[in-house]
Amino acid sequence: MASPEVPENSPESNAFVEIFALEPKGSGPLDGLVFAAKDLIDVEGRRTSCGNPSWRDTHPVAAANAVCVDQLLFAGARCIGKTITDELAFGLNGENFFYGTPLNPRAPERVPGGSSSGSASAVACGRVDFALGTDTGGSVRVPASNCGIFGLRPSHGIVSVAGVNPLAPSFDTVGVLARSSAVLNKAASVLLACEVPRSIEVGTVHLLEEAFSSSDPEVDQALREPVELIERTFPGKLRETSLKELGEEASRRGLAGWYDTYCQLQWAEIWSCLGSWVTETRPRFGPRTAANFDLVKNFDRQHTVDAIRRREIYYRSLKRFLGPNDLICIPTTPTLAPIKGTLGVDRTQGDYYPRTLAMTAIAGIGRLPQVTLPVASVGGVPIGLSLLAAQGMDAFLLAAARMISRHPEHDTNA
Amino acid sequence: MASPEVPENSPESNAFVEIFALEPKGSGPLDGLVFAAKDLIDVEGRRTSCGNPSWRDTHPVAAANAVCVDQLLFAGARCIGKTITDELAFGLNGENFFYGTPLNPRAPERVPGGSSSGSASAVACGRVDFALGTDTGGSVRVPASNCGIFGLRPSHGIVSVAGVNPLAPSFDTVGVLARSSAVLNKAASVLLACEVPRSIEVGTVHLLEEAFSSSDPEVDQALREPVELIERTFPGKLRETSLKELGEEASRRGLAGWYDTYCQLQWAEIWSCLGSWVTETRPRFGPRTAANFDLVKNFDRQHTVDAIRRREIYYRSLKRFLGPNDLICIPTTPTLAPIKGTLGVDRTQGDYYPRTLAMTAIAGIGRLPQVTLPVASVGGVPIGLSLLAAQGMDAFLLAAARMISRHPEHDTNA
Numbered sequence: 001m002a003s004p005e006v007p008e009n010s011p012e013s014n015a016f017v018e019i020f021a022l023e024p025k026g027s028g029p030l031d032g033l034v035f036a037a038k039d040l041i042d043v044e045g046r047r048t049s050c051g052n053p054s055w056r057d058t059h060p061v062a063a064a065n066a067v068c069v070d071q072l073l074f075a076g077a078r079c080i081g082k083t084i085t086d087e088l089a090f091g092l093n094g095e096n097f098f099y100g101t102p103l104n105p106r107a108p109e110r111v112p113g114g115s116s117s118g119s120a121s122a123v124a125c126g127r128v129d130f131a132l133g134t135d136t137g138g139s140v141r142v143p144a145s146n147c148g149i150f151g152l153r154p155s156h157g158i159v160s161v162a163g164v165n166p167l168a169p170s171f172d173t174v175g176v177l178a179r180s181s182a183v184l185n186k187a188a189s190v191l192l193a194c195e196v197p198r199s200i201e202v203g204t205v206h207l208l209e210e211a212f213s214s215s216d217p218e219v220d221q222a223l224r225e226p227v228e229l230i231e232r233t234f235p236g237k238l239r240e241t242s243l244k245e246l247g248e249e250a251s252r253r254g255l256a257g258w259y260d261t262y263c264q265l266q267w268a269e270i271w272s273c274l275g276s277w278v279t280e281t282r283p284r285f286g287p288r289t290a291a292n293f294d295l296v297k298n299f300d301r302q303h304t305v306d307a308i309r310r311r312e313i314y315y316r317s318l319k320r321f322l323g324p325n326d327l328i329c330i331p332t333t334p335t336l337a338p339i340k341g342t343l344g345v346d347r348t349q350g351d352y353y354p355r356t357l358a359m360t361a362i363a364g365i366g367r368l369p370q371v372t373l374p375v376a377s378v379g380g381v382p383i384g385l386s387l388l389a390a391q392g393m394d395a396f397l398l399a400a401a402r403m404i405s406r407h408p409e410h411d412t413n414a
Numbered sequence: 415m416a417s418p419e420v421p422e423n424s425p426e427s428n429a430f431v432e433i434f435a436l437e438p439k440g441s442g443p444l445d446g447l448v449f450a451a452k453d454l455i456d457v458e459g460r461r462t463s464c465g466n467p468s469w470r471d472t473h474p475v476a477a478a479n480a481v482c483v484d485q486l487l488f489a490g491a492r493c494i495g496k497t498i499t500d501e502l503a504f505g506l507n508g509e510n511f512f513y514g515t516p517l518n519p520r521a522p523e524r525v526p527g528g529s530s531s532g533s534a535s536a537v538a539c540g541r542v543d544f545a546l547g548t549d550t551g552g553s554v555r556v557p558a559s560n561c562g563i564f565g566l567r568p569s570h571g572i573v574s575v576a577g578v579n580p581l582a583p584s585f586d587t588v589g590v591l592a593r594s595s596a597v598l599n600k601a602a603s604v605l606l607a608c609e610v611p612r613s614i615e616v617g618t619v620h621l622l623e624e625a626f627s628s629s630d631p632e633v634d635q636a637l638r639e640p641v642e643l644i645e646r647t648f649p650g651k652l653r654e655t656s657l658k659e660l661g662e663e664a665s666r667r668g669l670a671g672w673y674d675t676y677c678q679l680q681w682a683e684i685w686s687c688l689g690s691w692v693t694e695t696r697p698r699f700g701p702r703t704a705a706n707f708d709l710v711k712n713f714d715r716q717h718t719v720d721a722i723r724r725r726e727i728y729y730r731s732l733k734r735f736l737g738p739n740d741l742i743c744i745p746t747t748p749t750l751a752p753i754k755g756t757l758g759v760d761r762t763q764g765d766y767y768p769r770t771l772a773m774t775a776i777a778g779i780g781r782l783p784q785v786t787l788p789v790a791s792v793g794g795v796p797i798g799l800s801l802l803a804a805q806g807m808d809a810f811l812l813a814a815a816r817m818i819s820r821h822p823e824h825d826t827n828a
């Protein structure tokens with residue numbers, strides 16, 4: 001792995017909402033490792049703010065750790081703080097109106113990405129060995145890609161979300177961010193309660209054509225060498241694959257169909273989960289969050305029925321297509337991290353959200369695990385390459401990611 | 415299907431918390447059907463009580479329907495009320511200290527079962543065509559079995575839980591109860607967004623030995639004829655299978671190991687989800703609920719780590735073992751519905767909870783769909799026979815259930 005040049009233990013990271021020392025509750029594979037938890041995840045005796053002061057003020061102190069936090073503490077890790085999140089985890093941006101913007105140390109003029117912005121920043125700045133994030137529509141993968149670190153979104157439903165505030169439960173997951181695949185795999189093994197195999201036999205690595213062709217040319221270009229690294233790691237396994245091979249329904253509108261399907265279900269679920277609190281509390285929101293909650297509030301829920309139908313068709317198409325030892329390879333995001341302050345007020349303005357969510361929706365709709373690898377950059381700005389595996393093949397995916405990141409030619413490609 | 419003798423539209427069912435008229439939002443396969451929703455599931459403009467007045471008083475009016483309620487309304491169904499649940503859905507009993515005990519019309523001296531007690535009662539009493547329930551550890555299956563109706567627990571993660579209060583998210587599902595497999599399948603098709611095939615080719619139907627041998631002799635005896643009906647529906651497909659075939663780890667302690675694994679994760683998740691509210695609000699609980707919340711509060715969470723490890727091992731054992739066209743057949747519960755007022759104060763007293771949860775934990779741990787069929791009784795008291803299918807094979811399972819319930823010899827066996 002090329003070591004990114006990051007300010008060591010930089011106090012300027014602005015990654016944290018709160019810093020404390022929560023000692024390990026046991027000893028195990030995470031002995032000696034230090035982590036932080038996104039402030040959407042409960043830590044006993046503290047208030048979870050979910051990135052919004054009104055939320056913090058209207059909810060009680062957490063009586064227990066989230067189950068995922070306990071898993072890490074019992075495995076020997078130490079927790080040193082809670083990290084900034086986009087408000088209610090509803091954003092891919094990382095600019096929080098109330099808590100500020102965590103530093104993207106590799107590209108300080110750009111957003112860190114969200115919603116696990118502080119977790120990505122804390123890891124990228126070297127403040128912790130790894131961090132817990134959550135990922136509904138890209139909230140681990142996007143900030144990991146933007147900040148030049150590893151990030152895992154696990155298969156849906158495998159890592160406990162008890163004690164983690166819901167956003168859209170059909171897509172919500174708890175994930176991990178780390179600077180190395182070794183640490184990522186250690187922490188993920190604990191959460192997934194699985195062993196990552198030392199080596200694996202990969203079937204086919206599907207390079208998804210539409211994902212590369214819909215990315216910015218500079219992103220497509222920057223990822224060519226990392227793709228060759230995958231070819232060298234798994235010789236003869238790479239194959240260019242079109243979405244069309246998933247069938248008519250799943251490919252008719254290209255990845256735009258995946259974006260629509262994802263959003264129409266996500267928006268309905270967000271309002272079902274959080275609408276009552278918003279309506280009763282009239283919370284203070286930052287301008288972007290206010291605009292986005294207006295969108296979900298006024299969303300015509302009739303679309304949801306068809307979105308659920310399409311979600312299941314796309315899901316089954318992927319399930320039929322993707323063998324248990326196959327991988328899918330896509331850019332993590334189709335663009336570089338945006339320059340701070342340049343995104344529109346709501347997510348329908350500009351094409352950043354539609355394009356980014358079209359890419360991240362594949363794992364969400366497919367309930368698939370995805371890992372983003374920090375293997376490329378454009379003029380110093382990081383961009384991640386992602387691998388996805390079949391549902392439940394998380395350990396296999398992590399093994400593949402480790403094989404790639406340990407390949408002897410890797411350093412020349414980062 | 416034998417028609418159970420139920421009081422038609424009995425106002426004495428005590429199934430409802432609240433009765434209203436929520437018109438369909440569209441037209442579709444559920445045109446003309448009437449349903450009720452467990453009072454753990456949000457209905458716009460109303461308070462969700464989760465079976466507890468303190469919960470009701472400390473939570474806002476629902477700003478939106480749960481996504482599952484909207485799915486049914488858009489498909490043409492009419493919602494006529496909210497049904498009683500065990501407090502916070504934490505119980506299999508159906509005796510609510512505050513709201514009373516919904517009538518089990520087939521066995522009025524016995525509990526209806528819970529926690530979807532009112533949903534089962536409303537269906538069994540003929541007040542609605544079908545009802546929404548939730549099922550974490552048996553909360554659809556047990557009351558459906560007790561009340562002599564059909565009940566579906568879907569594969570985990572397929573039906574949206576947005577707008578449904580969480581209990582233990584690693585196991586929480588939204589399910590359906592109905593008097594006929596035809597109506598069950600119609601409603602389930604809408605929720606699952608799938609078509610139920612007209613006929614299917616079944617691989618093997620595994621009669622799980624330990625499930626039958628650990629049931630009361632009268633239950634085992636009563637289910638023999640229904641098992642023969644399955645044999646006649648799928649000739650040559652039945653096979654007696656021991657848990658041992660799942661491997662050493664998954665069978666070492668018999669079904670008791672499944673019970674422990676389920677409870678140790680469920681209890682930790684319940685406290686992570688609800689502990690903050692309990693601690694802050696000091697709600698008024700019925701004596702059983704108070705005792706059960708003391709259990710989960712004082713539970714040594716170190717056990718959770720090992721429970722999660724075992725859960726994944728058991729899950730993978732089942733996944734390896736069960737072919738996509740295979741079924742597992744077990745008694746829904748190992749005993750008849752208890753006589754009202756006979757259960758202990760907390761769930762560790764007596765063997766009702768450990769024995770029942772050992773049976774229901776199979777689907778929970780395996781993330782499998784399960785349908786209970788009202789095909790037997792002991793002295794007039796209903797007892798269900800269950801089929802489980804592989805994860806995601808919900809439509810296949812529903813087709814199998816319909817083939818059995820439509821078998822010409824069926825009526826002689828109920």
